Amino acid sequence: MNRWLRVVLPSWQTVFMLTILLQLLVMLPDFYSLWRFSHFRRLGLEPPVEFYKLAAHMPMIVAVIYGAYRAVAFNPAVRPEYRRWLERTPWTSDRPLPLGPITLVAQDFVILVGLMLLAACPSMAFHDQLIIERVVEGFFGGYLLFGGAVLASKKETHFAFVIGIGLGAILRTSQSPIVCGTTCFLTYAVMALGIRQSLRRFPWTDPESDEPWMLKLPNDTGSSVASRFGWPMYALSAKWRPAESLRTGWDGFYLSLLLGWWWYASNWLITENAISSGRQLDLPTPMLMLVVGAAILMRLATYCVERWPPISLWGRIRSRRWIIPGYDKVLIAPLINLALVVGFGMWLKNITRTHSDPKHWIDLYVGPVFLTLNLLIAFCAPPSIRNFHLTGSYRLVYANKGPTSVKVG
Amino acid sequence: MIELTDVTHHYGVRPVLKQVSLRIETGELVAVVGPNGMGKSTLLGVMGGALSPVEGSVAIDGRRRKGSEEEELEIRRRTLYLPDQPWLPGFRTVREYLLSVGRLYDIPDSRLFEHVERLLELFELMPQADQPISGLSAGQKKKVALSSALLTDVSTLLLDEPFSGGLDPAGLLALKRILRHRVTSQKATIVLTSPVPEIIEEIADRVLILRDGQIVAFDSVNGLRQSTGLSGSLGDILERLLYPETADKLTKYFQEPTQ
Structure with a gap:
């Protein structure tokens, strides 16, 4: 089971650190009490009710983080070293990605069900049905938001736009569980198609930094194209391209909508x-x-x-x-x-x-x-x-x- | 070929260029001279596309500068403007930077690598070739900037003060020879500014003399001699045309004060 889940789970150190971090967040009022009155939970000073609500929402917060993690963790589009390595291998898009899948697999649903069970746990003082549903919405929200952004960065603009519309629809339908769940599923289907399309085009060429004429050097990481040529060499050349800071054309149109x-x-x-x-x-x-x-x-x-x-x-x-x-x-x-x-x-x-x-x-x-x-x-x-x-x-x-x-x- | 028509420019209130019209033929090396602050760098900036004139137009090889996207792109492929004080990426090594610029101007790799080596050798930059540019001396940085311009195959080179900025005598000599070679054997059009009459006399086909943003004269050195009636060096001609008061000032300066 452990080996099976390792396909999608982050390393145990990451899970451990995240658990500690979230636990510390939940225990914030206790620490306040310790600092202010020199012992935990001084009688008569109960932490505000919001803290318990926050604790009850922890499974949802973890689901959002996990969703975002799943969208980017094994994605060569956001891991330059992985991408460079993959470019040198005979890998093609009809094979599984070596480090792990980007699309959802059965293991993800096991983890999601686990989080939902945690949210439904009777010890959660403020649990109700909505919080369980929020776990699903949170997971898909994190996954689709980050995944859509990655697709947009790889010029899969149309897919990214539909995913964006789907994200808004998830928010809009969040009060009706069945409609919201269907929206999540449909938006995910678009995302899966987008990922497939994007991987088919691998190896990618980035408009700004991966032009065929560009001399690629290890020390270019993080430096803009303009800074690699000084001034005014690049600004007055025929190969000048606008920085991606302002989305224009179709990108701008989609983003506005x-x-x-x-x-x-x-x-x-x-x-x-x-x-x-x-x-x-x-x-x-x-x-x-x-x-x-x-x-x-x-x-x-x-x-x-x-x-x-x-x-x-x-x-x-x-x-x-x-x-x-x-x-x-x-x-x-x-x-x-x-x-x-x-x-x-x-x-x-x-x-x-x-x-x-x-x-x-x-x-x-x-x-x-x-x-x-x-x-x-x-x-x-x-x-x-x-x-x-x-x-x-x-x-x-x-x-x-x-x-x-x-x-x- | 570079053609300026009624170019007027001012940054604030004072006009820097006043209705300048001129034509520089293909395969010609023109030197722009004039006192400080009289519009030499502005003229080159306008030709290079870094400045837009308030009035008038610039055309290079028959295409109007900033006339349309296509015209401007075509001009950019064929023209390189190197200002007096360009900026270089300090984190890159000399070799990396030159190779990058070569790629920017579509020089085929086979020729690019070989040309970079020759330029490094010529400007005595070989020991610094794999060092970051930030660690170089002022003169060496100037050589790197000039090498980047000379590396390209562009047909029009616009160089603002290429002989200034700490170039050593070997660098000066090398630059003079290369510029002449580009003009004679590659039919390149070169416009440069320089305050040194001896260098201009040696390399320029024509000299453009600017004063108060207007063209005082634009002719070959011999043509200038004929029009001024002077038989001396270009320095003497410039003294007559640009600095007639300098001789008087010098005489006054060297005069012993009367008791």
């Missing part, structure tokens, strides 16, 4: 919980604005950090060149974003004044649409970073000097 969908699904869950517990929920508008603000800043940084305006602001004012079309085109998208934010804020102010309780539908429907629209503009509006880099009127500067860059002269 996904984030909107996740926003809706998580809001729905939060609202449901708030209604069932009889609590009043505040509008998540500030957080929404924060996300949109971050997207605007990310776009501006990607376009403008290394590409400054050809003349200074003072120069513009003095020479009355208010607008430089070749450069200022990058500011159009952020300005539209800003106008939408201001417009949305004003509309929100107006609607809360005229309607007695509009919060519920704004959170659930207007917020996600607003977010998606803004992200679509931030990620996909022209010009693309490639187009701006090649045709924009800017002054190229070396803004991302690393500690290893040396200046000549």
Whole structure:
């Protein structure tokens, strides 16, 4: 049994360390009591009820961690040394992976059932049926989230997008066990297809660091392509590629839709919980604005950090060149974003004044649409970073000097 | 061939280049000279694509710089711009860096390895070939940067102050010979800046003299002699065209103060 399970389980040292860590977390109130009153569980000072709730959720937390671990542990896409070794072997995708499977196997279900039994254990003070189901959701959530991200990094964008939609659907259907379980299973089926497709393309070529012309060296680990060539050698070469920091094109389109969908699904869950517990929920508008603000800043940084305006602001004012079309085109998208934010804020102010309780539908429907629209503009509006880099009127500067860059002269 | 049409540029308020128009033919070595801060590096930056002129346009081999993605990519494949103070990856060894640059410009490996060895030998960098660039002296770093530019097969080289930055006499000699060789036997177009008239006189086909962001003269050294009516060296011509007040200042400086 032990040997059979070893196919998927992490090493016993990892399991032991994780158990200790989680146990320490559960015993936090005891340690507090020991520090404050010099002995465990001083009479009259019971730990808050949340700690027991946390203890009851431990099997679910372990399931999330295990799911994430299963998605990446034996995946050559996230283990460079394993991948390099595998590239030198006659391995093909119709054979099992040497270190262990990425798709789920019978052993995973044994471990999952074990965790569910633990969650159902009568000694768990706050156990109920939902916590048992949360173990399943947690496992698939962790597995699909990390697995989907790995697939996205390997350019299996369509599969990653469907998995992302599935993750949102798991959140959205989490109150109905059968629908949620079916969603988990269907999303997993897509993930399994994606993994198969991805392994079929092995050995992979990464767009940025695995170009055939790239001189691959052991000391390149962690260094960006630009830093390997200095400045301005790479920035002015025909082989310049945008960094992956800003997802554009289909990636940006999918990401915008996904984030909107996740926003809706998580809001729905939060609202449901708030209604069932009889609590009043505040509008998540500030957080929404924060996300949109971050997207605007990310776009501006990607376009403008290394590409400054050809003349200074003072120069513009003095020479009355208010607008430089070749450069200022990058500011159009952020300005539209800003106008939408201001417009949305004003509309929100107006609607809360005229309607007695509009919060519920704004959170659930207007917020996600607003977010998606803004992200679509931030990620996909022209010009693309490639187009701006090649045709924009800017002054190229070396803004991302690393500690290893040396200046000549 | 490089063609500039009415190029005007300013960073702040003061114009650095004022409606500069010029044409540099294929297979020509042009040296840009002029006092400090008069637009030499800006002119090269504009040609190299690191700067975009506020007005005017640059065309290289008939393609407009930043005109379209395709035109710009084609220019980039054929052009290399090396600024006065480039940055190099300190963690890489000299050999690794040169090989990387060669790959970046699609030099076939067979030729690349052999060319890197020859350049290392020529610039006396062989003992440092497998050392990280960060440990090199200023002159050696300059040699590495120049080697990276010379390694490529590009037809247009734009070099800002290639003879400055601590190059030793052997390095200077080697660079002069290589640049002339690229022009005569490979029909490369080279534009460089240098403050040393003797070097320019030795290697340049034509000299572009800039002052206050405008072209004062653009001719061969002999052509400049004829147009100025001077028979001396390029240094004498530059003194007349660019620094007429310097002779007076020197005379004043050496004059004994009267009691």
